Structure formats: structure tokens, C-alpha cells
Amino acid sequence: MAITHVVHTLRAPSELDYYDTRSVPLPADITALEAWNIMTGEPGPFLRQAFRIRDAISSMFGVKRIGGFSGTRRETVQPGDRLDFFLVEHSAPDMLVLTERDRHLDVMICLSIAERVLTITASVVTHNTYGRLYMLPVGPAHKLIVNHHLKRLRRKLEDRAATPGG
16 A cells, blocks of 8 residues: 655745644544535625735736635545646545646645644745735735634534534
8 A cells, every 4th residue: 555645835944934823722533624614605795895806906817716715515525636727636534735827926735634623724835026926915824724624623523513413
């Protein structure tokens, strides 16, 4: 049986243009894909507007539109599938690795679960000046968005656990 090594970042953190990792203890056992579904299931008006602005500005620089999160729930994914604008690189109950590559940057998002703690790791390698300028607002915004998603995930799991039969 072959063992596949899964990489959590695009490169070593010291070689990245952006690196962030955030964790939350989970009140219930779930898979990485279930966590993704809960976190992106209801993007909300602020995030939808942020993606519209991102697409409008980025398209002027030849960067493809990504459209944001659709809220579509997936029961299974495998490498080569798409979760909205991300390409699924690896999918296992305890890990989901997603990438997006464009002319301005490469992004990898890794959701991993160990000992009932979900960790989201984001890594970015920029390719040009636009990529570096793009990350100036996106880096801090990404941290806020991930923090919001993690709080929402935890709250939804706590609500589910408190519901009879949940």
C-alpha cells in the first residue's frame, strides 16, 4: 500500500508571500468537507459584495472572475473536482486541500482535523506586482473572514448538538 504525503502549504512558510493558520476546537466529530460545507453554505451579503468588488477590479487586470461561494453543499469530492472556484487536490475525512492558480498568484487552502480541532491553513505565492498589491487588502480580510467562518462553524455545531436528535 502506497502512502501519499499531503502538503499543507504551497512551499515552506518562509518562502511564501502569505501564510496564515487558524484553528478551532470542534464540539462534534465532522469531516473536513462537512466543515467546508457549513462555513461556505451561507456566504452572506458582505462576502458576496466583497467577491463582486474583487471580480470587478481583478478582471481589469486580466485576472479571472471567481464569483465567490455558491452555498452549494457537496456530499463527496475527489481530486480534480471543483468546490466553487477552488480545485480539489486532496480529499479525505480529516483533510481537504484546495488550490486556485492564476496569473497573479497561487493559493492553497488546507482544512485539516486532528483530535477534534479544525485547522485552516492558507498559503499564497504571488507572481507579479498585481499579485503583491492584491494581497495587501486580501491578506487582512482573509483572516477576518476565516475567523468569522470558524466562529460560525462552532456555533452551528453547538446548536446541532443541543438539538434533540441533532
